[in-house]
Amino acid sequence: MLVGEHVVLRARRESDVAVLHEELYDDVPTRIRADTRGWMPVGLADSPYAAHGARVEAAEFSIVERSTDELAGEAILWQIDPHNRSAHAGLALRPRFRGRGLAVDTLRVLVDYALRIRGLHRVQLEIVADNEPMLSAAQRVGFVQDGVLRESVWVGGRFADQIVLSVLARVESSSG
Numbered sequence: 001m002l003v004g005e006h007v008v009l010r011a012r013r014e015s016d017v018a019v020l021h022e023e024l025y026d027d028v029p030t031r032i033r034a035d036t037r038g039w040m041p042v043g044l045a046d047s048p049y050a051a052h053g054a055r056v057e058a059a060e061f062s063i064v065e066r067s068t069d070e071l072a073g074e075a076i077l078w079q080i081d082p083h084n085r086s087a088h089a090g091l092a093l094r095p096r097f098r099g100r101g102l103a104v105d106t107l108r109v110l111v112d113y114a115l116r117i118r119g120l121h122r123v124q125l126e127i128v129a130d131n132e133p134m135l136s137a138a139q140r141v142g143f144v145q146d147g148v149l150r151e152s153v154w155v156g157g158r159f160a161d162q163i164v165l166s167v168l169a170r171v172e173s174s175s176g
């Protein structure tokens with residue numbers, strides 16, 4: 001488990017899948033803003049939240065709020081590239097856990113895991129341009145805007161811009 005100030009990131013449990021699927025995947029207006037793949041109705045067996053076990057290219061976590069010990073959402077490092085030492089990050093919070101500062105703490109813990117524990121150099125986020133809460137959370141953690149992908153995602157019947165942000169590992173050099 002990875003422990004932050006307000007959250008714990010732990011391995012996905014089977015009991016998490018139905019809750020995450022119902023509150024995150026089946027919330028179509030929110031889900032279509034969080035995934036570049038088109039939404040389709042799928043059952044729990046095919047849920048994107050199903051536990052996949054250990055994989056080299058991804059690290060999937062359930063987010064637990066420390067003060068309540070309740071499942072708050074999901075976090076993921078995906079497209080982990082060991083050669084270039086980079087990965088993409090994402091997270092989604094259940095509706096009643098939004099606005100509590102959990103995204104900031106989750107990103108801090110996820111970035112620490114990626115950079116310090118996994119030894120990656122770069123973690124990247126892609127955020128729909130009008131998602132102010134997530135942009136603010138990312139910037140508070142130290143993500144810097146790399147650029148804008150103009151009209152690159154189809155969201156609710158229109159193309160939207162996506163902002164690409166990243167955070168880099170900084171290694172102190174010792175000179176003597």
